[in-house]
Amino acid sequence: MDIDVLxxxxxxxxxxxxxxxxxxxxxxxxxxxxxxxxxxxVSALIEELWAGEPPRSARTTLQxxxxxxxxxxxxxxxxxxxxxxxxxxxPRDPRDPGDPVRTAKxxxxxxxxxxxxxxxxxxxxxxxxxxxxxxGYRAMDAGxxxxxxxxxxxxxxxxxxxxxADVQGGVQLDMEARRLEExxxxxxxxxxxxxLRLGRHRExxxxxxxxxxxxxxxxxxxxxxxxxxxxxxxxxxxxxxYQRLRGTLVRELGLEPSVALRRLQRSILxxxxxxxxxxxxxxxxxxxxxx
Numbered sequence: 001m002d003i004d005v006l007x008x009x010x011x012x013x014x015x016x017x018x019x020x021x022x023x024x025x026x027x028x029x030x031x032x033x034x035x036x037x038x039x040x041x042v043s044a045l046i047e048e049l050w051a052g053e054p055p056r057s058a059r060t061t062l063q064x065x066x067x068x069x070x071x072x073x074x075x076x077x078x079x080x081x082x083x084x085x086x087x088x089x090x091p092r093d094p095r096d097p098g099d100p101v102r103t104a105k106x107x108x109x110x111x112x113x114x115x116x117x118x119x120x121x122x123x124x125x126x127x128x129x130x131x132x133x134x135x136g137y138r139a140m141d142a143g144x145x146x147x148x149x150x151x152x153x154x155x156x157x158x159x160x161x162x163x164x165a166d167v168q169g170g171v172q173l174d175m176e177a178r179r180l181e182e183x184x185x186x187x188x189x190x191x192x193x194x195x196l197r198l199g200r201h202r203e204x205x206x207x208x209x210x211x212x213x214x215x216x217x218x219x220x221x222x223x224x225x226x227x228x229x230x231x232x233x234x235x236x237x238x239x240x241x242y243q244r245l246r247g248t249l250v251r252e253l254g255l256e257p258s259v260a261l262r263r264l265q266r267s268i269l270x271x272x273x274x275x276x277x278x279x280x281x282x283x284x285x286x287x288x289x290x291x
Contacts, residue, residue, distance in 0.1 A: 001107065001122040003033045006129060006180070007160030009167050013107065014080035017074040022170045024049060025065045030167045032108070032117035034176055036124055041114040048172035066115060069106040077104065125158045126180070132158075133187045136194075145194045152191035159184060185218070192224050201228040212241065216248050219261050230268050238268050 004010040009030050010020050020026050031048055032040055045062055046054045055061070081101075102120065109116040136151035163180040164173055188211075195204055208225040215221055222245045229238035242257070242265045249255045256262075 001036075001117075001119045003119060003126075004160075005030065005034050006125045006158050006184075008165050009033065013073060013076040016076035016079050018069065018076050020068060020072060022068070025068050026167055027170060027173065028065045029069055029117075030169070031172055032115060033124075034126065034173075036117045036119040039111050039114040039116050042103050044172055045115070048170040051171050062102070066110075067106060070108050073104040073107050077102070111229050129155050129158045129183075131189075133183070135186070137190060140190055140194060144235065145197045149191055149194035149198060152187050152194065155187050156191060165288075172250055184217075189224075192289045196224060196227060201231040204228045205232060210228055212245075217245070217253065219245070219258055223261050223264055224243065226264060226268065235268055236239070239265065242268075 002010075002012045002015075009019055009026065010017065011029060012260075018029075020029060027048055028045060031045060041105070042059065044063065046113060049062065056075050107118050107120070109118060132151050132155035136148045136155060139145075139148035139151060163177045165171060169177060177247050192204060204224070205228055208221065208228055211218075211221045212225045222241055226238040226241050229235070229241065242261070245261075246257050249257060257265075
């Protein structure tokens with residue numbers, strides 16, 4: 001089973017979609033898919049569907065949604081056994097011919113206290129993202145910036161839009177979507193950091209222009225934008241970025257920019273582009289970009 005949640009929800013068994021169109025079963029599948037091969041408690045599914053105000057029939061209704069999902073899985077298994085796939089799908093069955101035939105109940109399993117969606121060793125985009133990003137972070141720590149930039153770029157390419165982009169999320173999915181977005185931003189921050197260390201500041205300007213506009217209070221992205229502009233000989237524009245960020249922080253959050261960002265601003269005021277050195281981290285863990 002292949003599972004995509006980093007964008008539109010797509011769950012495929014042997015290349016055949018089992019993703020329902022009805023909103024509630026879609027929510028159930030999305031939460032099960034995100035936690036594939038792990039038990040998702042009934043309580044979490046009920047909270048997702050009814051936000052703390054479940055009807056008396058909540059468990060029975062949830063069981064109905066599970067049955068609907070199993071029906072879709074069974075149909076996909078039948079089509080796969082008959083040699084059919086969806087248009088554009090990979091017709092190859094990854095299972096060994098000697099493997100036991102899986103049933104819908106083997107794939108969407110009822111266990112004490114909850115349900116488990118068995119991936120059967122398929123590809124999960126969120127797991128692949130975590131693997132690539134983690135390897136990229138380790139490359140950054142080792143000072144291998146070309147590998148870090150490549151790995152983190154591959155990880156970010158797995159995203160086709162916001163997580164669960166076409167699912168009407170409840171409490172659980174909204175929380176998970178925010179968590180996943182934070183992991184994406186961390187990977188993006190580190191990928192840009194690696195590119196800056198490789199001297200790709202001019203290549204980053206267009207991307208950082210968009211990111212600074214989209215994430216109006218994200219200090220690291222603004223700091224990277226300032227550094228890229230300054231290294232490109234555009235010191236005045238770098239200082240304008242700082243002033244716009246400061247105005248937004250003060251107006252919307254009542255905060256001044258961080259010490260590290262204020263230090264970057266002062267360094268830009270005092271230095272020319274030829275005096276720039278590489279970004280670094282202070283002993284306490286605070287990002288410090290020296291110029």
